[in-house]
Amino acid sequence: MTVASLASAPIAPTRRNLHRFANPGRFLRLAGRVLPWLAAPGVVLTAIGIVWGLFFSPADWQQGDAVRIMYIHVPAAWLASAGYAGIAACSVASLVWRHPLADLAAQEIGPPGAAFTALCLITGSLWGKPMWGAWWVWDARLTSVLVLFFLYLGHITLIRAFDNPERGYRAGAILALLGAVDLPIIKFSVDWWHTLHQGNTFSLTGAPHMYITMIYPLIFTTLGFSLVFAAIVTARLRAAVMERRIRALLLARAEERVA
Amino acid sequence: MTRKRRRLYLLLACGLGVGSASALALTAFQSSLTFFVTPTQIATHHPPPGHVLRLGGLVQRGSVKHLLAGGKPEVRFAVTDGRDAVTVTYIGVLPSLFREGQGIVAIGSLGPGGTFRATEVLAKHDSDYMPKDVVAALKKSGHWMPAQGAPPPASTWWDKTRFSAAAAPVHAASE
Numbered sequence: 366m367t368v369a370s371l372a373s374a375p376i377a378p379t380r381r382n383l384h385r386f387a388n389p390g391r392f393l394r395l396a397g398r399v400l401p402w403l404a405a406p407g408v409v410l411t412a413i414g415i416v417w418g419l420f421f422s423p424a425d426w427q428q429g430d431a432v433r434i435m436y437i438h439v440p441a442a443w444l445a446s447a448g449y450a451g452i453a454a455c456s457v458a459s460l461v462w463r464h465p466l467a468d469l470a471a472q473e474i475g476p477p478g479a480a481f482t483a484l485c486l487i488t489g490s491l492w493g494k495p496m497w498g499a500w501w502v503w504d505a506r507l508t509s510v511l512v513l514f515f516l517y518l519g520h521i522t523l524i525r526a527f528d529n530p531e532r533g534y535r536a537g538a539i540l541a542l543l544g545a546v547d548l549p550i551i552k553f554s555v556d557w558w559h560t561l562h563q564g565n566t567f568s569l570t571g572a573p574h575m576y577i578t579m580i581y582p583l584i585f586t587t588l589g590f591s592l593v594f595a596a597i598v599t600a601r602l603r604a605a606v607m608e609r610r611i612r613a614l615l616l617a618r619a620e621e622r623v624a
Numbered sequence: 625m626t627r628k629r630r631r632l633y634l635l636l637a638c639g640l641g642v643g644s645a646s647a648l649a650l651t652a653f654q655s656s657l658t659f660f661v662t663p664t665q666i667a668t669h670h671p672p673p674g675h676v677l678r679l680g681g682l683v684q685r686g687s688v689k690h691l692l693a694g695g696k697p698e699v700r701f702a703v704t705d706g707r708d709a710v711t712v713t714y715i716g717v718l719p720s721l722f723r724e725g726q727g728i729v730a731i732g733s734l735g736p737g738g739t740f741r742a743t744e745v746l747a748k749h750d751s752d753y754m755p756k757d758v759v760a761a762l763k764k765s766g767h768w769m770p771a772q773g774a775p776p777p778a779s780t781w782w783d784k785t786r787f788s789a790a791a792a793p794v795h796a797a798s799e
Contacts, residue, residue, distance in 0.1 A: 423755030423756065423757065423758075424755065424756060425753055425754065425755065425756075426754050426755065426756045426758070426759040427721060427749055427750075428721070428749060432753065435753075457635065460631060460635055461628055461631045461632045461635060462628055495720070496719070496721060496747065496749055497719065497721075497746045497747055497748070497749075498718075498719035498744075498745065498746045498747060499744075499746055502659065502746065503659075504659035505657050505658070505659065542635070542638075542639070542642075543642060546642055546643065546646045550646075550650070557650075557657075558654075558657050558658040558659065559658045559659050559660050559661075559662070559680055560659050561659055561660075561729055561746060561748055563748070563749055563750060563751045564750075564751045565751060566751040566752075566753060571778075572777065572778045573778060574751050574752045574753065574778040575752075575753035575754075575778070576753060576754050576755055576758050576778075576781055578755060579753050579755065
């Protein structure tokens with residue numbers, strides 16, 4: 366849109382919000398163009414970060430080589446929470462604005478989100494045994510992340526559990542928003558209660574409690590994992606939109622034949 | 625008010641309700657949500673002997689003693705939170721991070737004499753991540769002796785290790 370047309374239509378642009386992408390054709394075109402720019406850098410950054418973190422970054426003075434699990438565990442934990450926050454945001458868009466793509470997005474974020482949560486739990490367990498001396502403890506951080514994993518599984522099941530997809534979307538959105546209470550509990554569990562899990566190494570206000578040579582590979586894997594996650598969700602969403610379109614076409618053709 | 629706006633306000637009101645309900649529930653279950661109790665809490669609340677609990681704190685410096693109790697190697701050490709200390713006895717394999725000054729969680733119960741008999745000892749590691757050579761550089765320049773306590777603030781590691789050769793130790797001045 367040019368500056369001139371913006372000036373001549375002062376009210377219209379503000380109404381054209383996220384519903385622009387509700388048009389499936391426009392979404393498919395845009396997503397198809399964006400997808401390679403998410404997937405390729407994601408894979409490259411992840412590969413660099415993992416090789417750097419596992420082979421070239423320094424060992425920790427306390428934890429030795431076991432610290433390298435961090436380069437997978439931390440990005441997985443971040444995406445576990447971020448993915449669920451994404452489902453919650455889509456649920457708000459679905460319940461309030463009835464955005465048709467938000468329903469599909471909430472449905473498609475679920476499985477990769479659950480997979481990254483499982484990765485976080487597994488790597489955490491593998492890290493816990495050599496460092497703490499236990500595969501698992503029921504402290505507030507570990508338990509709240511396990512609850513998040515079950516919330517993912519519940520959402521994945523519920524949103525697909527109805528013959529009428531609209532009802533599934535509605536039920537899934539309500540479950541997702543109720544479960545969103547778990548996100549601040551996960552984040553602040555290590556501050557609110559005594560836990561075996563360490564406190565936060567990174568904070569918004571203070572300096573990171575990590576040496577810079579260990580931060581670099583962590584940034585690479587975190588960015589890489591995030592881009593790969595976004596690419597997986599975009600690809601799944603594209604497939605879901607196309608599937609819905611094919612179903613609509615088949616339905617229309619069947620009705621034509623009947624008439 | 626449009627329908628969209630009404631749905632938004634309804635959702636916000638529900639969120640407020642769910643949020644405050646969970647905040648109240650979490651506050652009510654505060655004591656069972658915490659993973660361990662501190663020596664000060666044991667000193668003030670006097671849990672009954674034999675009651676299984678988790679005791680957390682730092683291993684007091686100079687308190688670790690390896691003994692033989694009835695032919696079995698026993699470790700005896702004090703766990704402190706800076707105010708109070710509880711003596712812990714333990715027979716078994718200690719985690720590799722266990723050492724004096726380290727945060728640990730001992731699972732067990734209080735004996736009649738006020739000694740904590742642990743059946744399991746877990747090590748806690750802090751949120752500081754430093755390569756070994758940085759620790760060596762901090763020690764060499766006199767900025768930190770691990771035996772004397774916590775490392776200097778993380779924001780100073782970079783300067784203190786990179787320019788340690790040029791700058792004389794300013795440990796006393798900066799404290």
